[in-house]
Amino acid sequence: LNSASSDLYHWERENLGYQAGVLTIAGQQAEVMAHSAGAPVFLYDAQRIRQNLERLQAVLAQAGLSHSIYYAMKANRFPPLLTYLRLLGRCGVDVCSPEELLSARQVGFAETEISYTGTSVSEEDLAVLQRHPGVIIHCDSLSSIRRLGRRCPGRRIGLRINPEMGLGYRMNRLLQYAGRKATKFGIYHGQFKAALHCARESDLLVEGIHFHTGCGYLTPQLPLWSQILEAGQRFVDECPDLRYLNLGGGLGIPLAEGDEPLDLSAWSAIISRQFGNSNLRICIEPGDYLVKDAGILVLQVNTVEEKGGTLFVGVNGGFNLHIEPAFYKLPLQVLPCRQPDSSLRRRVTIAGNINEACDLLAENILLPPVHEGDYLAFLNAGGYGSSMSSNHCLRGFFREYLLP
Numbered sequence: 001l002n003s004a005s006s007d008l009y010h011w012e013r014e015n016l017g018y019q020a021g022v023l024t025i026a027g028q029q030a031e032v033m034a035h036s037a038g039a040p041v042f043l044y045d046a047q048r049i050r051q052n053l054e055r056l057q058a059v060l061a062q063a064g065l066s067h068s069i070y071y072a073m074k075a076n077r078f079p080p081l082l083t084y085l086r087l088l089g090r091c092g093v094d095v096c097s098p099e100e101l102l103s104a105r106q107v108g109f110a111e112t113e114i115s116y117t118g119t120s121v122s123e124e125d126l127a128v129l130q131r132h133p134g135v136i137i138h139c140d141s142l143s144s145i146r147r148l149g150r151r152c153p154g155r156r157i158g159l160r161i162n163p164e165m166g167l168g169y170r171m172n173r174l175l176q177y178a179g180r181k182a183t184k185f186g187i188y189h190g191q192f193k194a195a196l197h198c199a200r201e202s203d204l205l206v207e208g209i210h211f212h213t214g215c216g217y218l219t220p221q222l223p224l225w226s227q228i229l230e231a232g233q234r235f236v237d238e239c240p241d242l243r244y245l246n247l248g249g250g251l252g253i254p255l256a257e258g259d260e261p262l263d264l265s266a267w268s269a270i271i272s273r274q275f276g277n278s279n280l281r282i283c284i285e286p287g288d289y290l291v292k293d294a295g296i297l298v299l300q301v302n303t304v305e306e307k308g309g310t311l312f313v314g315v316n317g318g319f320n321l322h323i324e325p326a327f328y329k330l331p332l333q334v335l336p337c338r339q340p341d342s343s344l345r346r347r348v349t350i351a352g353n354i355n356e357a358c359d360l361l362a363e364n365i366l367l368p369p370v371h372e373g374d375y376l377a378f379l380n381a382g383g384y385g386s387s388m389s390s391n392h393c394l395r396g397f398f399r400e401y402l403l404p
Ligand SMILES: Cc1ncc(COP(=O)(O)O)c(C=O)c1O
Pocket: 072, 074, 075, 094, 117, 212, 214, 215, 216, 248, 249, 250, 251, 285, 286, 287, 288, 289, 383
């Protein structure tokens, strides 16, 4: 099937695009970087991360909200990237495990710049938190409140709540953390009074409410965002000593043609409307919004062959390096690292090098003719790519470069 696509370049921006026919990110040629790395390679544009952070801060400031941003480290924990964020000095970091906490400390984040939002918290996890008395903790169960209280009486905490509504990229259920089906995340309203009682009994002071209800939401999900904040208000009203509200992460970026960037002004206006007069500090903990579009994954084509009527393009990395298409069914945009000299497009399926049927990075997409030895770039790979990678089939090796 051949077809001409006019809109191969809608993703282009300053510091990401074709220069003299070669895909370039932050001044570096993607295929040259991949060739010299000699392995699958993630390239991260540091300036883009900074711009994403500054854009978010500007919109919160414009809305008159006193605010703090905690970067959700689970999106990407590449140490140079964490160091870069630390040196920018414009955000804290949200962690969800002891090792993430220690990684944040290693690159210089102060305890008070770190929030810990964990789940299924063990005694060993609590022991690490006990040794870091300045870290902000969000307890997401009565059990963790009770056990933390035993170790750290007098500590100030936040409670992660479950507003029983979720949202996510194109309302993908796999990306929703709350909703009709019971989830493990947060304290439900029916248990909230008991949780507050438990905190009092355990000598813990509740000074924050936290909720994170899903990932990747864009402008069409904002009416739901508004309802979620309203649902959060019920919890807020029951806490006399509250100082902050953490609205989680989940802010999405366009992943496929037809997606529009999240309307940040409308997003912040909803926050202002609900909590603008509350005197509460508004905290958010975005992961993807800061790093996803700053990164690309570059892989080399090793096989181009038709099988059963499908043209497969085999590459030197698989779903173990970037799990989102296989795991969450999220679209991954693919580009040739060299600009095609014709407008010819063919339908292809990009297959990885892992012996699993689900090891497809993109299915039935239009690409210019691809040859063995070519390099392909996968956009929006800065979040939940390397951080979720595995060594399945002992093919977990890759390199990462932070480009200044
Ligand atoms: C508690 C919490 N906060 C923040 C995030 C970051 O989400 P995102 O990368 O979609 O902004 C997550 C993601 O799973 C999360 O679980």
